[in-house]
Amino acid sequence: MNRKKLRVVIPVLVVAVAGIAYAMHVGLGNLSAIGWGDIALLCPVGALGTMIASKTVVPHALVSLLLAIVGVVLVGRAFCAWVCPIPVLGKLRGMLSKRQGAGAKGDEPAEAIEDGGVAPLTKSELRALSSACGKGAVCGGAPAPTRHFVLGGALLSAAIFGFPVFCLICPIGLTFAGIFVLISLFGMGDVTWSVVFIPALLVAEVVFFRKWCSHVCPVASLMSLVGRLNRTWRPRVDHEKCLADAQGAACGRCAAVCEVGIDPHNPTLGVGMNECTKCGACVDACPASAVSMPFLPKAGTHAGKGDLADRGERTQ
Numbered sequence: 001m002n003r004k005k006l007r008v009v010i011p012v013l014v015v016a017v018a019g020i021a022y023a024m025h026v027g028l029g030n031l032s033a034i035g036w037g038d039i040a041l042l043c044p045v046g047a048l049g050t051m052i053a054s055k056t057v058v059p060h061a062l063v064s065l066l067l068a069i070v071g072v073v074l075v076g077r078a079f080c081a082w083v084c085p086i087p088v089l090g091k092l093r094g095m096l097s098k099r100q101g102a103g104a105k106g107d108e109p110a111e112a113i114e115d116g117g118v119a120p121l122t123k124s125e126l127r128a129l130s131s132a133c134g135k136g137a138v139c140g141g142a143p144a145p146t147r148h149f150v151l152g153g154a155l156l157s158a159a160i161f162g163f164p165v166f167c168l169i170c171p172i173g174l175t176f177a178g179i180f181v182l183i184s185l186f187g188m189g190d191v192t193w194s195v196v197f198i199p200a201l202l203v204a205e206v207v208f209f210r211k212w213c214s215h216v217c218p219v220a221s222l223m224s225l226v227g228r229l230n231r232t233w234r235p236r237v238d239h240e241k242c243l244a245d246a247q248g249a250a251c252g253r254c255a256a257v258c259e260v261g262i263d264p265h266n267p268t269l270g271v272g273m274n275e276c277t278k279c280g281a282c283v284d285a286c287p288a289s290a291v292s293m294p295f296l297p298k299a300g301t302h303a304g305k306g307d308l309a310d311r312g313e314r315t316q
Contacts, residue, residue, distance in 0.1 A: 044068035049164030081277035142261030151218035227274035
């Protein structure tokens with residue numbers, strides 16, 4: 001199974017396991033509050049908000065926050081690509097919406113292939129690149145500073161109101177809450193207003209906030225800030241294989257497929273590597289297999305002008 005399919009299967013399995021555990025009265029919790037017996041791990045933003053709201057150091061919240069920080073340092077924003085259910089919901093929204101250019105031939109190259117060159121981006125690829133979070137796209141796109149303002153607002157509101165307010169509208173938590181209330185409705189006959197309110201709020205967020213992940217999500221904001229310390233699984237370009245360097249071909253496929261706006265070939269032109277979600281799309285898209293994601297770069301090796309390991313982080 002390829003990476004693209006796994007990125008759908010894994011979040012669905014996580015939601016399914018949580019739902020089955022809830023139906024069987026096994027306390028596993030969810031991504032916002034994973035629990036087992038007396039052990040509870042909160043979402044890092046929820047954990048930080050809980051401590052700010054209570055104006056004290058809550059032991060389990062502090063442990064949750066520290067574990068999240070360690071996780072981001074080790075694997076960066078991998079959670080966003082491999083575990084978070086929101087991108088999957090974005091894909092479902094795209095499947096239900098009308099495809100751009102429906103009825104057209106669509107996937108033929110935008111220009112003819114020149115002799116000795118590389119196939120240019122297709123029309124569908126160009127459309128995806130020009131509208132990173134439009135109809136049919138995953139909730140990605142180049143990150144915006146608004147996420148940091150939302151993070152600050154979430155923490156400030158927790159201090160003002162005395163509880164983590166953002167947790168009430170967080171789509172990650174709402175996804176699990178929606179599954180739980182549906183199980184309660186059909187399995188236990190428990191009818192409350194939450195059966196209507198939670199799914200409606202979740203649908204509204206997914207439909208109307210199409211750039212949630214890149215423009216709104218405070219969890220992604222916190223991970224990107226901590227992610228500046230991450231050095232593992234960074235895309236590296238072998239410039240002896242790269243068609244743009246070895247043959248002078250106009251390619252750009254690795255940059256075109258990146259959902260967060262990173263350009264592996266020219267890292268100074270894209271966003272910082274702290275935004276990398278380790279999805280591996282750039283590796284799969286490279287027609288010359290010039291992009292790789294080693295756990296750590298080998299000592300003494302250099303990847304030339306595209307070397308990401310030896311460059312400082314860009315200021316977002």
